[in-house]
Amino acid sequence: MKNVSCALTIAGTDPSGGAGIQADLKTFQELKSYGMSVITSVVAQNTTGVKGVHHLPVDMLHEQLEAISSDMPVHALKTGMIATEEMMGIVAEWIAKMNVSYVMDPVMVTQSGDPLIEKDARLYLKHHLVPLASVLTPNIPEAEDLLGDKIETKEDMKQAAASIVEKLGCGAALMKGGHFQGEAVDYLFDGDRIHTFQSERIKTKNTHGTGCTYSAAITAYLSQGFPIVKAVEMAKYYVTEAVRHSFDLGHGSGPTNHFAVREGVVNR
Numbered sequence: 001m002k003n004v005s006c007a008l009t010i011a012g013t014d015p016s017g018g019a020g021i022q023a024d025l026k027t028f029q030e031l032k033s034y035g036m037s038v039i040t041s042v043v044a045q046n047t048t049g050v051k052g053v054h055h056l057p058v059d060m061l062h063e064q065l066e067a068i069s070s071d072m073p074v075h076a077l078k079t080g081m082i083a084t085e086e087m088m089g090i091v092a093e094w095i096a097k098m099n100v101s102y103v104m105d106p107v108m109v110t111q112s113g114d115p116l117i118e119k120d121a122r123l124y125l126k127h128h129l130v131p132l133a134s135v136l137t138p139n140i141p142e143a144e145d146l147l148g149d150k151i152e153t154k155e156d157m158k159q160a161a162a163s164i165v166e167k168l169g170c171g172a173a174l175m176k177g178g179h180f181q182g183e184a185v186d187y188l189f190d191g192d193r194i195h196t197f198q199s200e201r202i203k204t205k206n207t208h209g210t211g212c213t214y215s216a217a218i219t220a221y222l223s224q225g226f227p228i229v230k231a232v233e234m235a236k237y238y239v240t241e242a243v244r245h246s247f248d249l250g251h252g253s254g255p256t257n258h259f260a261v262r263e264g265v266v267n268r
């Protein structure tokens, strides 16, 4: 049998297909990793926002995780929305036993401003999940929340990436500048130095699911054995092309386009 790279996402759903588990699986598929998913919460949402949320019972979360580890190889994994402390505890305990690259997207609030995790669970996330991560991928509001500092300049972004690694104990931090003005620039601190990943800012309102797509692409490349800096470089290219060719679907912020990368511009 041909070698297959297996990537797992542990996250909430998006029935409109642009973010969450659905975006992650599309990304894994496009980048040729075998995609697996464990659902934390079912979220009724679309391009305009969140309409309702149902958290799965924690024993069901545990059973899904065990169904994976008792049977399937996992070469890299990511987490997105994990809404409550209790759910975070189960996921953290399971991940601690897995010896694989772990990309943590510290999802807190959607682009439309809807909260995805309980406010009290943020401290738990910081102390119990972040230290397990090989790489954390916060946007600016998430990094401000984790560090308790304002991030206003590019220098602040670089400093935040380093502080996250040094103070919170993850392996690397990718500070995303999607919420900034000007060029779309992200900074990775890998425990040693800062690496810069920059693209032009594409003029579009259709950026639903960019964060999920980006962290899923990093996970796919890590599952294939690429080192972290190369994985981020290729994932940045993937998300940029997916935004450039994003779909004008729905009444709000439309989804990224995964086919765009397949048809032309391609990976690696």
Ligand SMILES: Nc1ncnc2c1ncn2[C@@H]1O[C@H](COP(=O)(O)OP(=O)(O)OP(=O)(O)O)[C@@H](O)[C@H]1O
Pocket: 019, 110, 111, 138, 139, 140, 176, 177, 178, 179, 184, 185, 186, 199, 200, 201, 202, 203, 204, 207, 208, 209, 210, 211, 212, 214, 236, 239, 240, 243
């Ligand atoms: N308009 C744009 N043009 C080019 N790149 C963009 C644009 N918007 C976001 N990106 C890029 O997409 C990636 C995801 O960044 P972003 O900061 O938007 O994540 P996020 O806020 O976590 O996403 P989400 O809203 O899905 O949670 C980053 O590399 C960012 O630079």
Ligand SMILES: Cc1ncc(CO)c(N)n1
Pocket: 011, 012, 013, 014, 019, 020, 021, 043, 045, 080, 081, 107, 109, 110, 111, 116, 209, 211, 212
């Ligand atoms: C389930 C889910 N995870 C992450 C995001 C990104 O904000 C979203 N909109 N929905």
